[in-house]
Amino acid sequence: MASFGNMDTLSLILDDMHFDGVVFVSSVNAPPWSWRLATPGLACAHVITQGQAWLLRDGAEPLLLETGDLVVLPSGAPHHIQDRPQSAAIAQELLPHMAQDVIGARVNSGHTDGDSPQACHLISTHARFDVHMAAPLVRALPPVLHVRGLGEAPPPWLAVGLQFLALEVTQRRPAQQAILNRIGDILFMECIRDHVETVTEGSGNWLAALKDRALSTALALIHRDPQHNWTVPDLAREACLSRSAFADRFTQTLGEPPLTYLTRHRMRLAARQLAHSALSVGKVADQVGYASEAAFSQAFKREYGVSPSVWRQQRQAEATEAAMTSAPTMAAA
DSSP states (O other), X not given: OOOOOHHHHHHHHHHHTTOOOEEEEEEEEOSSOEEEEOXXXXXXXEEEEEXXXXXXXXXXXXXXXXXXXXXXXXXXOOEEEESSTTXXXXXXXXXXXXXXXXXXXEEEOSOOOTTSTTOEEEEEEEEOOOHHHHHHHHHHSOSOEEEOSSSSOOOHHHHHHHHHHHHHHTSOOTTHHHHHHHHHHHHHXXXXXXXXXXXXXXXXXXXXXXXXXXHHHHHHHHHHOTTSOOOHHHHHHHTTSOHXXXXXXXXXXXXXXXXXXXXXXXXXXXXXXXXXXXXXXXXXXXXTTOSOHHHHHHHHHHHHSSOHHHHHHHHHHHHHHHHHHHHHHHHHO
């Protein structure tokens, strides 16, 4: 029997997301100030390295952030971060300052008294990863993950990571972007891991499967070898459960039957290949476990509403349009 720990399974899920570093900006803000940020589908985060700020989201209570705090919005939902809940400042867009080619970009909110004791020193960032592969995990996370840097027992990884991050953004050094990418990825992953450890059995959240040895084993097998011709009896045997007990537990915890989960995971892998490679549809079908291109195309159309070829054409057109429209924005930033 194959054996995988729950964190090994989480590692496989995170690997499938293809984390590709972070885009970030450092700002010094004297009251009144207000930033607006939205990164749909991509997790974004703010770190308070000095001072305090308030996070505002539609339909939610304002959230106070203090020195050392890390707040992550897994889905990149629109929000404001500002000096107080009823700030007198007009919100400015933060995303244009996160130009990928501006390493350690440093901006202010229009009020230049950064030495004021009331000034907030802020590092804002968003991650880069495969949105489609990340979708199941992002949906399972709460809208906001808040890790406090102060208090009785802040997590050691946060203290060390934030010290390292704050040091890196203050000076230009060789390989800075590569180092910052890895720090950012690690902070996101640590935040996710901490949340997974708080999920309880029977919570109705599929992340609970990562703490269930039987389900974690099955998930690890699916993510490690998705092209394999898995059957429910195969997975049940590896999970050391009867076929019916395994199928019931899997469906109840993850919200869908084992083979439905497998098929959707394969389709996400296929979508990534179609968008980012020149492989033929037949080759992509083979890589995700389909001997028949016709069967693969039918499964893909059921999931995405169009054939693999049409989906690829749509993604290529979107990429071309995005490249054309982003160039002026990047230059202006």
